[in-house]
Amino acid sequence: MQPNVMLPQKSPAQPNGLYAELMVHAVGLPNDELFAQMISSQINGIGALPPGLSLDEKGFSELLTNHFPGVELVIRCTENVPDPRALERDDVLALLLEHRAFKDSSEEWMAGIVTAACMASDHLWQDLGLWSRDHLSRLMMQNFPALAAKNVHDMKWKRFLYKQLCEREGINACRAPSCEYCADYLKCFGPEE
Numbered sequence: 001m002q003p004n005v006m007l008p009q010k011s012p013a014q015p016n017g018l019y020a021e022l023m024v025h026a027v028g029l030p031n032d033e034l035f036a037q038m039i040s041s042q043i044n045g046i047g048a049l050p051p052g053l054s055l056d057e058k059g060f061s062e063l064l065t066n067h068f069p070g071v072e073l074v075i076r077c078t079e080n081v082p083d084p085r086a087l088e089r090d091d092v093l094a095l096l097l098e099h100r101a102f103k104d105s106s107e108e109w110m111a112g113i114v115t116a117a118c119m120a121s122d123h124l125w126q127d128l129g130l131w132s133r134d135h136l137s138r139l140m141m142q143n144f145p146a147l148a149a150k151n152v153h154d155m156k157w158k159r160f161l162y163k164q165l166c167e168r169e170g171i172n173a174c175r176a177p178s179c180e181y182c183a184d185y186l187k188c189f190g191p192e193e
Contacts, residue, residue, distance in 0.1 A: 016040050025068040030142045031106045032067050034135060038113065039073070041129025048120030048127040051075045053113045063109050085119055091165050092118050099147035107143045114139070124158040133157075 019040035026032035041047045052060035052075040060075050083089060096111035113128070120127035125136035136157055140148040151160050 016044060018043055022068050022071055025070045027067060027069065029067055029104060029106065031104065031110060031139075034110075034130065034139050034142075035063065035067050035106070037131055037135065038129045041131075043073075047129025048117060048122065049113065049129055050116070053109075054116030055109060055112060059109060059112075063106065066106065089115055089119060092161060095161065095164055095168075096144055096147070099144040101143055101145050110139065110143045118158055118161060123156065124161075127158075 019036050022036035022039060023033065026036065035053075038047065038049060038053055042049045042051070042053060053063075055063060057075060060073075064071055064073060093111055093115040096114055097108065100107040100111060114124070117124055117127035123133070125133045128136065128139075130136050130139070137148070140151075140157060147161075147164070150164070151157070155163065
């Protein structure tokens with residue numbers, strides 16, 4: 001009789017075979033590691049991104065070719081269904097694209113991927129399938145530096161993005177004159193673990 005061995009569940013912080021394979025083929029662009037984390041997490045059922053990281057099949061194939069040449073993953077994207085949050089999605093995407101660094105074409109893919117993850121309900125780094133909030137902060141600084149620079153108090157990223165949208169429209173969502181006095185302060189600035 002063999003002993004009952006329980007294998008530890010994969011956590012997003014543990015590299016897996018697909019992540020290692022992607023990194024072997026990485027070309028050395030700034031977003032390589034971040035995309036590898038998101039792809040390997042999505043394939044392993046971690047995070048909230050749909051197949052292809054929310055990109056269409058052509059876009060996902062181009063992402064692989066640009067960042068991980070030699071790696072072939074066939075992703076079948078789901079049919080386009082009416083999106084009740086289309087206007088919200090468009091606003092988030094426009095905000096990100098407006099603040100992109102203009103250093104690498106993958107910033108456009110990243111804006112679309114981050115926008116898709118904003119529509120999910122967990123912390124943004126978890127919805128993206130990243131391994132820590134630090135990776136999300138790096139993503140924001142690399143791809144959207146002017147926007148990231150505005151997050152001077154280290155607000156949670158999803159809340160921060162929506163706060164930026166509210167400020168654009170002149171909406172003050174905080175119940176107090178400043179965040180430090182708001183009853184929801186810990187929800188916006190507390191730990192994300």
